[in-house]
Amino acid sequence: MSSEVIDTPTKILRATLELLEAPGAKLPTMSDIARATGISRQAVYLHFPSRTDLLVAATRYQDRQNQVDAALAPSRGARSGAERLDAFVTAWGNYIPKIYGVARAIMAVTDTDAEAAAAWNTRMQDMREGCAAAIQALAEDGSLPPDTDIEQATDLLWTLLSVRNWENLTQTCGWSQECYIATIRGLAMATIARDLGALTDVLACTDPPA
Amino acid sequence: MSSEVIDTPTKILRATLELLEAPGAKLPTMSDIARATGISRQAVYLHFPSRTDLLVAATRYQDRQNQVDAALAPSRGARSGAERLDAFVTAWGNYIPKIYGVARAIMAVTDTDAEAAAAWNTRMQDMREGCAAAIQALAEDGSLPPDTDIEQATDLLWTLLSVRNWENLTQTCGWSQECYIATIRGLAMATIARDLGALTDVLACTDPPA
DNA sequence: CGCTTGCTTGACACAGTGTCAATTGACAGC
DNA sequence: GCTGTCAATTGACACTGTGTCAAGCAAGCG
Known part of the structure; x- marks a missing residue:
């Protein structure tokens, strides 16, 4: 001890x-x-000095404890774009549960507290960079559909990976973490990387019902 | 006048x-x-009697004004399951902007006010029934991938169509309404109805950047 | 005229945030 | 041992916002 x-x-x-x-x-x-x-x-x-400062500091402290960078590192070592997307989705999806308690609190005050909103946005912007990097890797591979707007693809991936979606599926709908990961992975791989084989993982998850 | x-x-x-x-x-x-x-x-x-009651009453009043039922009616007349899914996604997606102001307010107090949370949940549950009906129609057509859990497919559609996702893409990322509709439609059609042709609409939207 | 209805004014209790001032206790350096 | 400093304590206060209460007022109606 x-x-x-x-x-x-x-x-x-x-x-x-x-x-x-x-x-x-x-x-x-x-x-x-x-x-x-x-x-x-x-x-x-x-x-x-204020409640908001404390909440923000708490998120930073938590990120330090959880070593978010380390958690997301594997995706940076991926060989292909698709592999990178896959690794990133999995890593972030598995990171969400660790931060959900704090995330909930911050999101709750976001509507009334501009400073908290800014803090949360910053944090989500960091995550967005991971999305952008994965999309970039896909683009370099030529795995993105032709005429794809890089920004738009990033927006979509970022939205799919939002804490709100995780919350909806696992907390409200009662999905298991595995099921959530499999589905979101399949969705992202199929619609962004156009890996149609990934669709077999979507809705193919057998969960013990909550 | x-x-x-x-x-x-x-x-x-x-x-x-x-x-x-x-x-x-x-x-x-x-x-x-x-x-x-x-x-x-x-x-x-x-x-x-309370702020929450007022907000809840405001949503009900607004639904009456907007005739949400009428807006969602076309989807009920669809011939095939895929058509129904398509119509429902479009109708709901176009309804969101009308309720967004109020939705924002209700969602904001949801974390602190159980009664507001209940009211909002009821409303979203109503929308979920539309999702469930579309999924049901797909199931009857046999357009759902084999071994698909109906509940799970409903959860997924319901999550894709969440107000939060609309908010993220149109308000935060600055997507146009058309772009949002096209993308979410493509996502839903491809991943749930397995209409792979629908993928061409995803990320193929040219928006004037915000 | 008197009664009811809908609204007004003004006061208050309560919770929660954030500020301020005076005080205490420990500990370090001389 | 004395002094200064630092962290923390107690207790008071201002302010915002919700929700309650009581008294009064004005219009309409029997």
């Missing part, structure tokens, strides 16, 4: 993540977070 | 919709709505 001394900002971030990741979590208030951390509400403000 | 007398609840609903549909609208407060209606804040509470 690690008995290292943890500084207060880190303690706050950990407590925040724990609250956000709790099953069926409500959006925690600053009081909730302070209580969970074991300090006073004001002490939280000593380290994070 | 209609110079009919309009009762106060209706006035409130109309003012609310107007605020919600304003370009770049923030989520209106009860005070905003009262001001826009031209009555006192308390008067709003005389007709709608």
Whole structure:
């Protein structure tokens, strides 16, 4: 067990993540977070000037913990464009569950809080770069349908891979993670890389019904 | 011009919709709505017990105004399953922009307000029935890939047609409505009805860039 | 005239965010 | 041991937004 001394900002971030990741979590208030951390509400403000700052810091902390770069690395080593697309979809799709708790919280305040919206957009923009790279690789292979707009293909892949779609399929519809991955992979491979064989994976998943 | 007398609840609903549909609208407060209606804040509470009730009532009022049933009717008259899927995707895709303002507001409070979430879910469940009917028609035609789970196919179509996806592509990425429709139609037709010809419409849209 | 209906004004409770000031306790350096 | 500093505490406060309550007012109607 690690008995290292943890500084207060880190303690706050950990407590925040724990609250956000709790099953069926409500959006925690600053009081909730302070209580969970074991300090006073004001002490939280000593380290994070606002709720939004704290949420943003929590996402960054989480990315560091999860080493998102490492998770997405395999896709960068792919030989062909199709392979790269495949690897990227799988890697990101499997990364989503790890960030979903925090993502939910950020997305929830996005409509009322411009700063949070900006933070979330930045994060999604990072992911979009992965999409763009995969599309670029396909383009260099000539695996993209003729006259394809690179931007448009990126938009589509980015949308298919959105956290909202993952949420809809796995949380609302009760799909298993495997089923989600197989379907989205098939969709992306078939419609973007025009690998029609990939269609066999779509809707061919046997899930134990929720 | 209609110079009919309009009762106060209706006035409130109309003012609310107007605020919600304003370009770049923030989520209106009860005070905003009262001001826009031209009555006192308390008067709003005389007709709608809470903000959530008002938002829900506004969506119902809007559905009545837009005659959502009529808009989706053509799909019910389709001869083949594929035709039905096609018509449904087009009809719903073109209906989304009409409800987007209100949808945004409801979705925004969904994370904090269980009642709003329920109202929104009901509405989306109604749409899901349209998806299910189209899938059913495909199944009866035998146009679905073998061993396809009907529920799963419905989930997928329902997710593809989500307001969030429309929002992402048209609002965030700046796609035109036509482009959105063409792409989602192609995606649905290709991956669910396995009409591979439909893929030619995907990513083949020339938009004036935003 | 008096009653009802719909609305008004103004006050209030409550939750949540964010700010401020005074205080405490620990710890380091001289 | 004294002093300064830093982190945290307590308690108060302003502000926004929701929702409640009570008293009053004006119009219409029997």
